[in-house]
Amino acid sequence: MSNRVQIAPSILSADFANLGSAARLAADAGADWVHVDVMDGHFVPNLTIGPGTVRALKRLTSVPLDVHLMVDNPAEQVPWYLDAGADLITFHLEACVHVNRLVQVIHDGGRKVGIALNPATPVGFLDDIVTDLDLILLMSVNPGFGGQRYLPGAAKRVQDALRMCRDRQVSPLIEVDGGITVDTAPLVTSQGANVLVAGSAIYGAGDPSRALHDIRAAGERGLEVKA
Ligand code: DX5
Numbered sequence: 001m002s003n004r005v006q007i008a009p010s011i012l013s014a015d016f017a018n019l020g021s022a023a024r025l026a027a028d029a030g031a032d033w034v035h036v037d038v039m040d041g042h043f044v045p046n047l048t049i050g051p052g053t054v055r056a057l058k059r060l061t062s063v064p065l066d067v068h069l070m071v072d073n074p075a076e077q078v079p080w081y082l083d084a085g086a087d088l089i090t091f092h093l094e095a096c097v098h099v100n101r102l103v104q105v106i107h108d109g110g111r112k113v114g115i116a117l118n119p120a121t122p123v124g125f126l127d128d129i130v131t132d133l134d135l136i137l138l139m140s141v142n143p144g145f146g147g148q149r150y151l152p153g154a155a156k157r158v159q160d161a162l163r164m165c166r167d168r169q170v171s172p173l174i175e176v177d178g179g180i181t182v183d184t185a186p187l188v189t190s191q192g193a194n195v196l197v198a199g200s201a202i203y204g205a206g207d208p209s210r211a212l213h214d215i216r217a218a219g220e221r222g223l224e225v226k227a
Pocket residue numbers: 010012013035037068141142143144145146147148177178179180197198199200201
């Protein structure tokens with residue numbers, strides 16, 4: 001059974017010379033996903049991981065890989081990540097022209113699909129596609145780097161997303177990414193977020209495993225506020 005608040009540690013904040021141990025650490029700590037940030041140096045001003053690394057991670061962990069594509073023209077690259085073994089592929093609405101087609105390609109590949117929104121993209125832009133999604137990813141920082149400060153508007157956006165999903169009678173996962181800590185986790189889970197990405201708050205901690213548990217516990221406390 002999955003946790004009430006799922007945690008997806010972002011290996012962006014791990015030691016890139018030891019990504020294997022970062023993924024193992026996530027698995028041992030009970031992570032629900034391993035969040036893999038793919039950046040192309042165009043859509044965002046940073047360059048990170050490619051399909052070869054995803055393939056290698058897939059070989060060494062059974063924790064599902066949550067691949068967050070921050071790339072221009074994701075339609076061109078999605079096949080690489082299907083082939084590499086990504087379990088969930090999330091692309092940015094801002095980068096994609098033929099959205100329904102790409103959602104279909106990912107589902108036809110037998111994987112889950114998410115769409116990500118930058119902090120200034122209206123949540124309502126997903127209204128006509130949300131019934132086809134497994135996950136909505138709301139960025140709570142402008143994508144590109146780990147360790148940025150949580151943008152407070154994210155909580156209201158989670159609320160908007162939840163309302164949109166209820167209106168459409170669907171319940172995709174609602175994931176929040178950027179600046180998630182023990183302090184910010186309850187702000188978004190109380191509004192309906194159920195997957196939290198955390199990079200620097202986990203891999204930058206003295207005890208990453210403990211940090212993961214603390215963030216999940218803080219997120220679950222937020223659920224009580226909601227109830
Ligand atoms: C930002 C990435 C995030 C990032 C989060 O562009 O999408 O996944 O790793 O890192 P923290 O938790 O440090 O904000």
